[in-house]
Amino acid sequence: MSSKVAVVTGANKGIGYAIVRGLCKRFDGxxxxxxxxxxxxxxxxxNLNKEGLKPCYHQLDxxxxxxxxxxxxxxxxxxxxxxxxxxNAxxxxxxxxxxxxxxxxxQTVGINYFSVLNTCEILFPIVRNGGRVVNISSSAGHLSNIPSATLRSRLANPNLTIPQLSELMKQYIEAAKQGTHAAEWGNSTYVVSKVGLTALTMIQQRMLNDRDIKVNAVHPGYVDTDMTSHKGTLSIDEGAVAPLYLALDAPDTVRGQYMWCDKRIVDWVEKKPLE
Known part of the structure; x- marks a missing residue:
């Protein structure tokens, strides 16, 4: 009962798989x-057992x-x-x-935002005080990808609540159904889902400060995975570097941040940095 526990969602392949590999090598638990x-x-x-690593398995959708x-x-x-x-899922x-x-x-916002939110709301009560949460975002999750200044302002509001954020995500889905989304939200459903996830990260940190839980979002880089149709330039292990840093090595002062793949903390509101 006393052993430490690390959990990675969506980890049977890609970046999640590499994060498990890295944790197995270094995590004390x-x-x-x-x-x-x-x-x-x-x-x-x-496959990881063949490398001498011993992760446990549990189904999680x-x-x-x-x-x-x-x-x-x-x-x-x-x-x-x-x-x-x-x-990661x-x-x-x-x-x-x-x-x-x-x-x-x-479907994209449903899984990348609402399903992650639901997972967090169910699992956060058993995250131990002092724990770490890493939300795998993307360069697509930078706020500058949203065309509307009004929306950017609402999403960046330091007092934004989860119900308010979820309502914005629902408004986007409705706008997409009506075909009126592009001017304010842009043309990428993936962008909106990951911007939503990054905004959620900031709110979650505020909510968990009293439990000393560190919550951060990370852009792992442009990684060679099924999701990028194998066009990415980084290996999955290179894509796992920044997430593993947040999970294991980042100072406790790093909380509620948006980190780039090279471990730079990036201003989420200002202009997006280059890769």
Whole structure:
């Protein structure tokens, strides 16, 4: 019951898999590789076993409340809590996707924002005081990607609440359904989902300060994964560097920040830096 616990969502491949690998090498405790698909997750664990690493496995679908609750209860019963939570699970439609923008908006924001939020609300009560939460964002999650100055101001409001942020995300989905989204929100559903996640990070930090829990968002870089159609220039292990830094090494003063892949803390509101 006393062992420390690290959890990575969506970890059967890509950056999540590499984060598990890095945690297994350095984290002083139990590392859980989780995935929606149990067979793929167990195969990922088997592959890491061949490297001499010993992650544990548990099924976790962040789009399924019952799955999250089952996982929470398992961790609580077997370990008492979580010390590191890496919210990595996400989706992205390809640039040539044929689904209408209304469908893309609902599914992308639904998983990358609302499902992550739901996962956090269910798991945060068992994150131990002093723990660390890493939200895997993106360069797409920089506020400058939102065209509307009014929206940027609302999203950057230091007093923004989760219900208010969630309402903005719902307004975007509705605008996408009506075909009126582009002028204010831009043309990328992925951008809106990751901006939402980064804004959520700032709010979560304010809410968890009294428990000394550090919550940060990170752009892992342009990584060679299925999500980038393998166009990324970084390996998955290079993409795991900044998330692992936030999970294990960053000073306790780093909290509620937006970090770039080279470990720079970036101003989320001002102009986006170059890669």
């Amino acid at each position: 139990v590392v859980y590789l989780t995935s929606r698909d149990e067979e793929r997750g167990k195969q990922a664990v088997s 962040i789009n399924d409340t019952k799955s999250i609750e089952t996982f929470r209860d398992y961790i609580k019963d077997n370990h008492g809590g979580i010390d590191v939570l890496v919210n 996400a989706i992205a439609f390809k640039s040539n996707a044929t689904e209408p923008v209304s469908v893309q908006a609902e």
